[in-house]
Amino acid sequence: MAAAESTSPASQTLSRGIRILEILADARGPLLIDEIAGRLGVHRSIAYRLLRTLEDHRLVGRDAAGAVSLGPRMAALAAGVAHDLQAEALPELTAIANELGMTCFLAVLDGDECITLASVEPRHAVASVAQRPGARHPVTAGAPGKAILAQLAPAEWPSEVSAALRAEVEVTRSRGYGTSHDEVIPTVKAVAAPLALRGQRPAAIAVVHVATALDDAGIAVRLQRSAALIRDALDG
Secondary structure (H helix, E strand, O other): OHHHHHHHHHHHHHHHHHHHHHHHHHOOOOEOHHHHHHHHOOOHHHHHHHHHHHHHOOOEEEOOOOOEEEOHHHHHHHHOOOHHHHHHHHHHHHHHHHHHOOEEEEEEEEOOEEEEEEEEOOOOOOOOOOOOOOOEEEOOOOHHHHHHHOOOOHHHOOOOOOHHHHHHHHHHHHHOOEEEEOOOOOOOEEEEEEEOOOOOOOEEEEEEEOOOOOOHHHHHHHHHHHHHHHHHHHHO
16 A cells, blocks of 8 residues: 555656646647646646756756747657658658648557657748647547548547548548548648558658648649658668
8 A cells, every 4th residue: 555655646747747748749839837737737836846847857948938838858759759750751741841832740640649740841931830749639630630540440440430520531541631621720721641551550641731722632642652652661
């Protein structure tokens, strides 16, 4: 009993610290300590102590106004996740982003969520949609989610998949790409191509944009070409 009691607070502290990193990753900008405490559901003093520890490890940082954001150390940690996949994907993401003038990103399945592993914004675009690495949303929403679900048997899907989404996933599977509009980010459109890799979790290459003269099928052809190159490089 004593051992259980001694490990419980440490586990709770670790869980809360990880949750803070998730909150900051999901935020569209820096957050004040009071905002973090509110989203975490703890007193401000507890949030402050957790943030100080994360700050000591350079996992978070604070600006002059005291607002908190993810720190540079997070980028180094993220780079180690699926390193080979990221190394092969980044040149393709960069080429697509600059050719199409859209933010291009690599998404992978993480539990019942779709998480952005790497992202590249176009070099010369007047405006682009930000898609930060670490951003996550339910796999049941958005074009990347449909492209990922299309690689799984229905028995492996989350239980809350609606009949409408099932139909969309079937369309995605048959034509080789998924689309979405106003599903994850208001007003934003996305196109995603499946990236099936031997021995790895299902993934997708996607672009996000607000408006474009290109049609979805044309965008998908470019994504599919890069997906094939990445797959051949990793599976070859």
